[in-house]
Amino acid sequence: xxxxxxxxxxxxxxxxxxxxxxxxxxxxxxxxxxxxxxxxxxxxxxxxxxxxxxxxxxxxxxxxxxxxxxxxxxxxxxxxxxxxxxxxxxxxxxxxxxxxxxxxxxxxxxxxxxxxxxxxxxxxxxxxxxxxxxxxxxxxxxxxxxxxxxxxxxxxxxxxxxxxxxxxxxxxxxxxxxxxxxxxxxxxxxxxxxxxxxxxxxxxxxxxxxxxxxxxx
Numbered sequence: 060x061x062x063x064x065x066x067x068x069x070x071x072x073x074x075x076x077x078x079x080x081x082x083x084x085x086x087x088x089x090x091x092x093x094x095x096x097x098x099x100x101x102x103x104x105x106x107x108x109x110x111x112x113x114x115x116x117x118x119x120x121x122x123x124x125x126x127x128x129x130x131x132x133x134x135x136x137x138x139x140x141x142x143x144x145x146x147x148x149x150x151x152x153x154x155x156x157x158x159x160x161x162x163x164x165x166x167x168x169x170x171x172x173x174x175x176x177x178x179x180x181x182x183x184x185x186x187x188x189x190x191x192x193x194x195x196x197x198x199x200x201x202x203x204x205x206x207x208x209x210x211x212x213x214x215x216x217x218x219x220x221x222x223x224x225x226x227x228x229x230x231x232x233x234x235x236x237x238x239x240x241x242x243x244x245x246x247x248x249x250x251x252x253x254x255x256x257x258x259x260x261x262x263x264x265x266x267x268x269x270x271x272x273x274x275x276x
Contacts (some may be wrong), residue, residue, distance in 0.1 A: 083111035106136035116142035178215035190223030
């Protein structure tokens with residue numbers, strides 16, 4: 060499973076990219092606001108760091124506006140994936156952009172039927188928001204399972220990008236189901252390495268090593 064980090068924080072992106080754990084980046088208007096920078100400048104900096112897809116979201120809600128903004132965003136770098144909302148205008152823009160050879164991330168997906176439409180429109184990525192579905196008292200991870208089954212039934216090439224991932228357990232669950240990508244906040248990605256027994260075991264090994272009085276090298 061690939062990891063896309065969900066942030067526009069340049070420092071965090073560079074750190075994770077240097078670790079070799081980053082396959083791409085997803086941004087949205089809220090993350091751009093949090094970064095405090097200009098969307099074009101921030102996105103350009105991210106694309107200079109990361110070789111994989113960098114999702115940049117349009118803010119227009121009509122087809123013509125989406126296409127106009129997509130042209131500006133696509134000019135930033137070759138690895139830009141245009142992010143469009145899962146609306147009829149968004150799906151229309153998706154099809155048109157894919158015909159131009161652009162990567163497209165269809166976002167704000169909350170049902171398997173919506174994901175089916177996105178695949179039919181040729182989306183590169185579909186982004187089901189599992190955390191927000193959990194907030195409604197519904198199992199968001201189940202949606203990933205439903206989409207995986209539908210896509211496998213018809214051999215759709217659209218990659219399932221599990222979005223709104225909030226916990227390390229979410230990551231494990233979507234990986235077991237077969238999500239192609241998990242887009243996660245930097246803190247969640249870093250937390251994947253943590254386990255109390257690892258820390259306890261390392262502490263015991265170091266204590267015993269100190270008793271030997273030895274050094275390596």
